[in-house]
Amino acid sequence: MLLAEVEEKVIAAIRKNKKDAPVPIEVDTTFEQLKMASLDVICTVFELEETFNIAIPDDAAMNMRSVRDVVNGVALLVGVPGTDTSVESSN
Amino acid sequence: MESRSCHIAAEVKNFDAEANFSPTALSLMDRFAQFAVHAARSALQDSGLIWSEEASLRTGVSIGSGYGGAESYDASYRALFANKASRVHPLTIPRLMHHSGAGHITMDLHLKGPSLSISTACASSTHAIGEAFRTIQADAADVMFAGGADAPITFGVLKCWEGLRVLASAGKSPAEACRPFSLDREGMVIGEGSAVLVLEEYEHARSRGARIYGEVAGYGASSDAAHITQPTVDGPARAMSQALKEARVSPDQVDYINAHGTGTKLNDVAETKAIHEVFGAGAAALSISSTKSMHGHLMGASGAVELLITLLGMQNRVVPPTANYHGPDPECDLDYTPNQARQRTIRVALSNSFAFGGSNAVLAVKSL
Numbered sequence: 001m002l003l004a005e006v007e008e009k010v011i012a013a014i015r016k017n018k019k020d021a022p023v024p025i026e027v028d029t030t031f032e033q034l035k036m037a038s039l040d041v042i043c044t045v046f047e048l049e050e051t052f053n054i055a056i057p058d059d060a061a062m063n064m065r066s067v068r069d070v071v072n073g074v075a076l077l078v079g080v081p082g083t084d085t086s087v088e089s090s091n
Numbered sequence: 092m093e094s095r096s097c098h099i100a101a102e103v104k105n106f107d108a109e110a111n112f113s114p115t116a117l118s119l120m121d122r123f124a125q126f127a128v129h130a131a132r133s134a135l136q137d138s139g140l141i142w143s144e145e146a147s148l149r150t151g152v153s154i155g156s157g158y159g160g161a162e163s164y165d166a167s168y169r170a171l172f173a174n175k176a177s178r179v180h181p182l183t184i185p186r187l188m189h190h191s192g193a194g195h196i197t198m199d200l201h202l203k204g205p206s207l208s209i210s211t212a213c214a215s216s217t218h219a220i221g222e223a224f225r226t227i228q229a230d231a232a233d234v235m236f237a238g239g240a241d242a243p244i245t246f247g248v249l250k251c252w253e254g255l256r257v258l259a260s261a262g263k264s265p266a267e268a269c270r271p272f273s274l275d276r277e278g279m280v281i282g283e284g285s286a287v288l289v290l291e292e293y294e295h296a297r298s299r300g301a302r303i304y305g306e307v308a309g310y311g312a313s314s315d316a317a318h319i320t321q322p323t324v325d326g327p328a329r330a331m332s333q334a335l336k337e338a339r340v341s342p343d344q345v346d347y348i349n350a351h352g353t354g355t356k357l358n359d360v361a362e363t364k365a366i367h368e369v370f371g372a373g374a375a376a377l378s379i380s381s382t383k384s385m386h387g388h389l390m391g392a393s394g395a396v397e398l399l400i401t402l403l404g405m406q407n408r409v410v411p412p413t414a415n416y417h418g419p420d421p422e423c424d425l426d427y428t429p430n431q432a433r434q435r436t437i438r439v440a441l442s443n444s445f446a447f448g449g450s451n452a453v454l455a456v457k458s459l
């Protein structure tokens with residue numbers, strides 16, 4: 001799977017679970033700009049787990065702050081070629 | 092449904108959830124909560140109450156439900172056990188909890204007084220209305236939106252009831268499956284739905300010129316302390332007597348009893364004996380009916396629907412019938428208003444609800 005495909009699916013998942021998003025959902029949009037409430041985040045996480053057939057750990061789910069955080073995290077979990085795995089090892 | 096005999100249920104048909112709620116709201120609401128909010132909105136509209144911040148602080152909610160979010164339980168368990176899913180939808184808990192019905196009403200109507208959820212099986216909404224009455228008596232609120240909601244028609248819930256062998260079979264005519272007090276009765280038909288009534292402190296209602304359907308004059312609540320499913324005569328009789336005593340009416344002033352009347356062998360006999368015990372020789376002059384013969388047993392929501400029917404009967408001077416009555420059981424020897432509604436002025440009425448667990452609740456209402 002390519003990074004562009006992950007981006008597209010992540011944005012679709014957020015859009016589905018944040019129907020009243022106050023700003024357009026793009027890779028650089030933050031959750032603060034989107035006014036994501038905790039229920040919006042956990043519903044998006046559930047959607048991503050189902051879409052990508054992955055399990056997102058609780059701490060990762062709680063620490064997502066932007067669309068890019070989500071894309072990077074999902075890319076790691078699905079093993080997108082070229083994903084910087086040093087992020088994982090540095091934690 | 093695979094089964095030895097074919098059981099049926101009394102579904103609410105044509106309820107358009109999408110027309111009543113936004114997709115975001117629906118994602119948080121089980122079917123029972125949708126029913127509860129829909130009924131509360133209609134009650135508000137009918138009441139003519141006008142919202143203000145000050146009034147909202149003195150307006151509460153009391154909702155009875157036997158099951159809470161039965162569909163949400165069923166769907167999540169099906170996903171886990173049958174479909175071997177490793178996770179369930181994150182909004183399952185907010186959807187399935189019993190208090191979601193009352194909670195959503197407070198949010199939808201912006202009511203900031205006390206909110207209660209009561210679960211006493213098949214007596215839930217009668218208790219919920221009774222406790223709302225107590226809340227107003229105690230001056231903890233001026234207005235209470237009180238009633239019940241249940242949506243228990245799921246595969247899981249129906250199979251559980253089937254195991255207890257108290258469900259009526261569809262037979263040749265499904266509409267005639269529920270036959271309370273009739274010699275050939277076979278059991279109950281599970282239904283679903285909601286009714287919400289507006290209870291209001293009398294002077295509060297009078298001063299704003301409210302249209303008053305009747306006065307909640309007494310509430311009796313008792314426990315059998317005997318058996319988890321088998322009713323007693325004594326427990327229901329004490330609840331009826333308490334309601335009459337609080338209402339300060341003598342048994343001969345009662346014109347109508349909306350019976351619990353589930354259509355099971357045991358309930359209908361025990362209830363008849365309890366009525367004899369409370370009313371003595373006057374029992375024969377009562378008009379009684381089980382409207383479950385027409386709307387089914389809405390579980391925790393039944394009592395609210397039945398009180399609503401009782402008040403409409405009072406207003407229209409009509410006793411609703413017991414439908415599907417095919418002939419007298421020697422042990423059920425009262426006037427159950429068989430098959431035809433009857434004109435009668437109803438001065439005082441009782442609405443009975445008796446639950447598994449041996450919990451009994453009775454409301455006495457007076458015409459004004």
